[in-house]
Amino acid sequence: MTVPFLLFFVCGGLAVVGAILVIASREPIHSALALILVMVALAVLYLLLGAPFIAAVQIIVYAGAIMVLFVFVIMLLNAGVEERTDFSSIAKYVGLPLGFVLMLWAAHWLWHSQAAGAVGTAVSTAAASSRELSVELFRQYLFPFEATSILILIAILGALVLAKKEE
Amino acid sequence: MSVIPVSYYLALSAVLFGLGVIAFVFKRNVITIFMSIELMLNAVNLAFVAFARAHNQLDGLVFVFFVIVVAAAEAAVGLALVIMLAQNRQSLSVERMNHLKL
Numbered sequence: 001m002t003v004p005f006l007l008f009f010v011c012g013g014l015a016v017v018g019a020i021l022v023i024a025s026r027e028p029i030h031s032a033l034a035l036i037l038v039m040v041a042l043a044v045l046y047l048l049l050g051a052p053f054i055a056a057v058q059i060i061v062y063a064g065a066i067m068v069l070f071v072f073v074i075m076l077l078n079a080g081v082e083e084r085t086d087f088s089s090i091a092k093y094v095g096l097p098l099g100f101v102l103m104l105w106a107a108h109w110l111w112h113s114q115a116a117g118a119v120g121t122a123v124s125t126a127a128a129s130s131r132e133l134s135v136e137l138f139r140q141y142l143f144p145f146e147a148t149s150i151l152i153l154i155a156i157l158g159a160l161v162l163a164k165k166e167e
Numbered sequence: 168m169s170v171i172p173v174s175y176y177l178a179l180s181a182v183l184f185g186l187g188v189i190a191f192v193f194k195r196n197v198i199t200i201f202m203s204i205e206l207m208l209n210a211v212n213l214a215f216v217a218f219a220r221a222h223n224q225l226d227g228l229v230f231v232f233f234v235i236v237v238a239a240a241e242a243a244v245g246l247a248l249v250i251m252l253a254q255n256r257q258s259l260s261v262e263r264m265n266h267l268k269l
Contacts, residue, residue, distance in 0.1 A: 008171050012179045019186035019206060028198045028259075035202050038183070042209055045176070049220045054231050058212075061235050066205065066242045073246045074198055077253045099192070103185025110177035129225075136225045137232065148236045155240035162247035 007048055015041040028079045032070050039063045053130040176217035183210035197249050197259050201242075208238050 014037060021034035039062045046055035137145055187210060190203035212231045219227025249259075256263050 004171055008175060012175075015179065016182055016186070019183050019190075022199070022202060022206060023186065023190045023193065028196050028202075031194075031199050031202055035206060038206065039209060042213055045179075045213065046216055048171070049176070049216050051216050051220070051228055051231075054212075054216060054228055057232065057235055061239055062205075062209070066239055069242055069246055070198065070202060073249060077198075077250065077259065079196065079198060079259055095192075096189070099185065099189050103182060103189075106181040106185065107178040110181050111174045129228075133225050133228050133232075137229055141229050144233065148233060151237065151240050155243045158244045159247040162244070162251055 004048060007044065011041040011044045011048070014038075015045075026081050028074050029071065032067060032074060035070075036063050036067050039067070050129055053133055173217045173221040177214055180210045180214040180217070183207075183213065195260050195262060197252065197261060197264070198246075200261065201245055201249065205238060205242070208234060 018034045018037035018041065022031045022038070025031050025034060039058060043055045043058040043063070046052075046058060184207050187203045187207035190206065191200055194200050194203060212234055215227040215231045215234070219225060219231075252264065253259055
């Protein structure tokens with residue numbers, strides 16, 4: 001058991017535990033904190049995959065900005081314990097097991113798929129990877145990159161219009 | 168140098184996506200449902216990065232970058248909608264949001 005394998009299983013396990021906690025906790029704030037755990041664990045996995053830029057963006061944008069927004073809204077709306085509702089018995093006794101079977105089947109199929117080769121932990125090429133990524137982003141993907149700025153502008157305007165008080 | 172098979176990452180991604188779907192279906196709070204969408208987006212991002220590394224191409228990483236940008240825009244607009252809904256309905260439960268139901 002080498003260090004990258006150990007790191008993968010620790011962070012993968014943390015991500016799965018966090019995802020289960022998102023479902024299991026009844027308070028929205030606990031779900032939000034569990035989701036932050038998932039995101040940080042995934043950032044470590046991105047580092048392990050030799051994508052340090054994506055790992056940094058994951059921490060700054062996802063765990064930083066987006067989750068702070070979620071926690072802020074939960075605090076603002078004073079979201080308490082989720083109210084319990086009855087599910088139909090079909091959903092409980094057929095839907096939930098089927099969902100788990102589908103999930104495990106997909107994981108099993110992917111695990112044994114022949115198309116998937118092995119990937120190294122390219123830590124030594126980390127800096128080169130970031131440089132190549134930015135070159136790719138500003139050459140081949142320049143137009144989509146600029147289009148995202150329009151998208152963010154529209155999102156800002158949309159949020160402003162929604163937040164505006166009615167006259 | 169030790170290597171981790173890309174199938175490990177894909178299996179983890181599938182499990183996280185499945186848990187996100189289960190959370191999306193079973194949670195009753197609007198904010199938590201929104202969070203489960205973010206969980207699914209994260210699972211797909213992991214698969215993108217794993218495939219990018221497996222094929223030694225950077226396009227997957229560029230896609231992850233765009234997914235994160237779109238998720239940020241979506242969170243800004245979506246949470247503004249959630250605040251509006253909570254002020255109009257006095258509740259965050261999706262059971263109360265049935266005005267489009269016949």
